[in-house]
Amino acid sequence: MRKGKTFILSGPSGVGKGTVLKMLLETQKNVYISVSATTRAARSGEVDGIHYHFLDTATFEEWIAQDAFLEHAEYVGNFYGTPKKFVDSAMDEGKDVILEIEVQGALQIAKKRPEAVLIFVVPPSWEELERRLTLRGTDSPEKIRQRLQRAKEEFRIAYAYPYHYFVYNGIVEEAAKELDAIMTAEHCRSMERLEILCD
Amino acid sequence: MRKGKTFILSGPSGVGKGTVLKMLLETQKNVYISVSATTRAARSGEVDGIHYHFLDTATFEEWIAQDAFLEHAEYVGNFYGTPKKFVDSAMDEGKDVILEIEVQGALQIAKKRPEAVLIFVVPPSWEELERRLTLRGTDSPEKIRQRLQRAKEEFRIAYAYPYHYFVYNGIVEEAAKELDAIMTAEHCRSMERLEILCD
Numbered sequence: 001m002r003k004g005k006t007f008i009l010s011g012p013s014g015v016g017k018g019t020v021l022k023m024l025l026e027t028q029k030n031v032y033i034s035v036s037a038t039t040r041a042a043r044s045g046e047v048d049g050i051h052y053h054f055l056d057t058a059t060f061e062e063w064i065a066q067d068a069f070l071e072h073a074e075y076v077g078n079f080y081g082t083p084k085k086f087v088d089s090a091m092d093e094g095k096d097v098i099l100e101i102e103v104q105g106a107l108q109i110a111k112k113r114p115e116a117v118l119i120f121v122v123p124p125s126w127e128e129l130e131r132r133l134t135l136r137g138t139d140s141p142e143k144i145r146q147r148l149q150r151a152k153e154e155f156r157i158a159y160a161y162p163y164h165y166f167v168y169n170g171i172v173e174e175a176a177k178e179l180d181a182i183m184t185a186e187h188c189r190s191m192e193r194l195e196i197l198c199d
Numbered sequence: 200m201r202k203g204k205t206f207i208l209s210g211p212s213g214v215g216k217g218t219v220l221k222m223l224l225e226t227q228k229n230v231y232i233s234v235s236a237t238t239r240a241a242r243s244g245e246v247d248g249i250h251y252h253f254l255d256t257a258t259f260e261e262w263i264a265q266d267a268f269l270e271h272a273e274y275v276g277n278f279y280g281t282p283k284k285f286v287d288s289a290m291d292e293g294k295d296v297i298l299e300i301e302v303q304g305a306l307q308i309a310k311k312r313p314e315a316v317l318i319f320v321v322p323p324s325w326e327e328l329e330r331r332l333t334l335r336g337t338d339s340p341e342k343i344r345q346r347l348q349r350a351k352e353e354f355r356i357a358y359a360y361p362y363h364y365f366v367y368n369g370i371v372e373e374a375a376k377e378l379d380a381i382m383t384a385e386h387c388r389s390m391e392r393l394e395i396l397c398d
Contacts, residue, residue, distance in 0.1 A: 119387075
């Protein structure tokens with residue numbers, strides 16, 4: 001059985017990562033989308049284990065102490081993290097794992113898992129990203145300005161070194177096809193699949 | 200316009216590289232399959248510029264002196280080589296170039312063009328390769344034994360270092376899909392496509 005691989009998906013707010021992932025799951029069936037753990041309270045409609053793994057602060061800190069996270073961070077008084085165990089058990093089952101995660105968390109994971117494949121989803125232009133954020137209608141002009149600023153900073157970090165692939169989300173079908181191609185191609189780099197041919 | 204990339208396709212005699220390429224051309228339209236130059240005489244039905252670029256020995260040697268080949272070799276008294284100019288002009292037109300070439304020639308090209316992507320087509324097993332060579336019915340058992348020996352040697356070289364990807368040709372549709380994915384994914388690694396996003 002082929003072993004699963006870890007793919008980290010980053011990219012600015014509003015670029016459409018969720019839509020691309022949804023479309024990807026129509027072609028790549030053997031995929032586990034990682035669910036984060038958090039100490040923040042569940043909102044109405046959020047289901048434990050689906051939207052987040054909801055943990056109390058004591059448990060979260062115990063998991064940190066046990067090195068049970070691939071990455072974790074504090075944000076507005078709550079902890080967020082990626083639990084190792086769900087990722088590892090999915091990979092052991094032969095599933096590819098996709099982690100949707102921002103650049104700082106991705107770099108934490110890249111240190112622990114140098115074999116992880118880092119993918120950054122980019123808009124066709126910054127103007128187009130601004131247009132999408134504006135159309136979404138959830139943010140003030142000031143908030144949109146901040147998001148664009150942050151998007152450019154994250155892109156500069158991703159571009160400067162660690163990211164392996166950049167997927168354009170101009171047309172969502174094209175972006176999903178590129179992501180699908182990256183996952184397929186990365187399995188062709190695997191040495192383990194060739195062991196049967198080695199004397 | 201995106202710039203073309205160079206993909207080198209190697210793999211043992213009988214593994215089905217030609218069939219995979221034929222199927223690939225149904226999905227990847229913007230591709231130039233490199234045509235070799237040779238000093239051997241054209242056989243009945245062979246067309247200059249389609250099957251080979253047929254050159255006389257003086258011209259071939261002149262091209263060698265001008266460094267006009269990406270790789271060249273002598274085989275049974277004739278010269279064979281990959282002319283640079285057709286590859287380069289196709290890439291300038293935005294086409295991806297595929298060179299079907301054996302391992303030694305591929306290594307020559309990899310030195311001159313470190314950005315070339317090296318792909319090795321492997322059979323699902325050596326027994327299956329032997330079966331395919333036998334079914335083809337063109338070789339004696341002794342010749343098949345030699346081809347298998349050579350296939351294993353080439354695979355060991357490809358595996359030991361320079362090849363980036365290994366495509367299984369178990370089912371030809373799957374192999375063509377993998378090759379297609381590799382070409383798409385490699386374009387997502389390109390930095391030039393991101394220049395518009397850089398300040």
